[in-house]
Amino acid sequence: MYKLKTSSSIFKRFKITSGNKIFRHKSSKSHLLQKKSSKRKRKLRRSVCTIFSDIKNFKNALPYI
Template sequence: MYKLKHSKSISKRFKVTVTGKILRRKASRSHLLQKKSTKRKRRLRHISLVNVNDIKFY
């Protein structure tokens, strides 16, 4: 049987905390930043949690 692999892109985008919660970075922060306000860009800096309803449990 072949070696099972896990998604490297997912492991780079998300981090799991000790309690099992999943951290993510916010979208819309990579380009077109001139038209966005400073307040909006500052809010996008912070790391947030993935919603419980979006996590797929097995």
């Protein structure tokens, strides 16, 4: 049986907790921050749990997690 490859792009962008929840960072935090309010930028710092229906796709991309 051959080894399965993990998708390194998904492995870098998402974190998996012990309860099999998948967290991601919010987008729109890299540039053009001058016109965004401080409240909006503060909310963009948080990580968010992904949608439950997407977990099946992650299991295929990350076979050993």
